[in-house]
Amino acid sequence: MAEFVNSIGQVRGKFGNVVAYVRANGKNYCKGASISRKPSTEPQKQQAAAFAVVVSRRGWMARAIRLGFPGNQYPKGFNGFTSANVTTAVTVEKVNPMKPIVRYKKAIQEYRGIIDYSKLRVAAGALVSPVVACEVESGNRKVHFSHRRMAVEAIDCFLDDEIYGVLLHESTHSCKVMRLGMRGEDWNESMDFPEEAEMEGLVVYVFARAADGKDTSDSVCLKCNG
Template sequence: MAEFVNPIGKIRGKYGNVIGYVRENGKNCCKSAGLKRKPNGEVQKRQSIAFGATAERKRWLMVAIRLGFPGGNGYPKGFNGFVSANVMNAVSVEKIDPEAPVNPRKKAGREFRGSIDYRKLRVAAGQLVPPSVSTEVDAESRKVRFASPGVQLESIDCFLDDKIYGVVAGTRGKRCRVVELGTRGEAIDTSVDFPRNVEADEIVVYVFAASADGKDVSDSVCLHVSSDEI
């Protein structure tokens, strides 16, 4: 670790790999923070693959993520909240060659692969009660029907003016449609078109509730999944 008297004035804290500090004699000095090599073992590679598999969904689920992770409700806002809710629970990681030892010189993607379990994937996560909604997927008309009788009474974390959102996406087509279906306190009977270029055998459907001000949400519920392909 290198250490020298700072010639440019008083600075404190870390700037890149340099740390500014003040000695007991009052002199302002700097020292190197040192360079740490990133570990490249099996645990780190599995974490890398799980993160990458989750992050890839950001591109086609961003509209849902923005609504489903508002922040301040126990989960970080936006993409960070999406990763936090899913990277440990919705992704399975396996070795491509189970018999081969882990090679620290190889990239993680050459030794491991990750797959998403869309039944466990959450496009929203929060403290509200999940909505009670059913769905039907009509492959011929390319529509998803959402239905709910609505609720009559409010309770803790369940309010009549909560908004209900439906999410229709493709597991391979990287397309997503988010629709506000109505409120928790009213009956719902709404049909939503498939996203463009998404086929019936790759449709996944979710619903979640959001408070009227959008500051809290429920966990999303997977109502239908046609394929678990990554």
């Protein structure tokens, strides 16, 4: 920030990467402003397209993200979800492979990100991932989960860890989350399909969450019906 005096009176506005403004004391000041640059190279645009497709899940996956990324191994919430998935669960392809890239075009106009839901993590952390069996019953629109209790605690694997089930359905933008039970219990639980979702496109995950909510396991994809 710098104060300046000029012969034409007070100056306001942005000039290149310099912003001029007037404070309450009536003096004129200026400061530098960052210059926004759109991704222009092929790697930059590919990264931007991958980021964009993960961002598009933010709204309809909000509850799973909030539970699955409490801010331990990864940043909290959506930032953690993005960090865990942009480089590992997304492939990027060119919309028109025959056309050269154009610097001024937005990344998503030239590239599309495709999520591999079998690799997507709806939770990530240091806890041991749970061992859960599941069966999809399409006729009754239910997913059945079963779990054998763990008898002894171990490092990052505790009897009171809570196990959650998550059902995703991309075409209907559906995400259903349910607490199924604890590691130290035998249980059989069922979840109904999300509203309007069918078996085709249904993805099923489970993950463990510490009793105090401060850590989770990596999620496990049990079913991915593409």
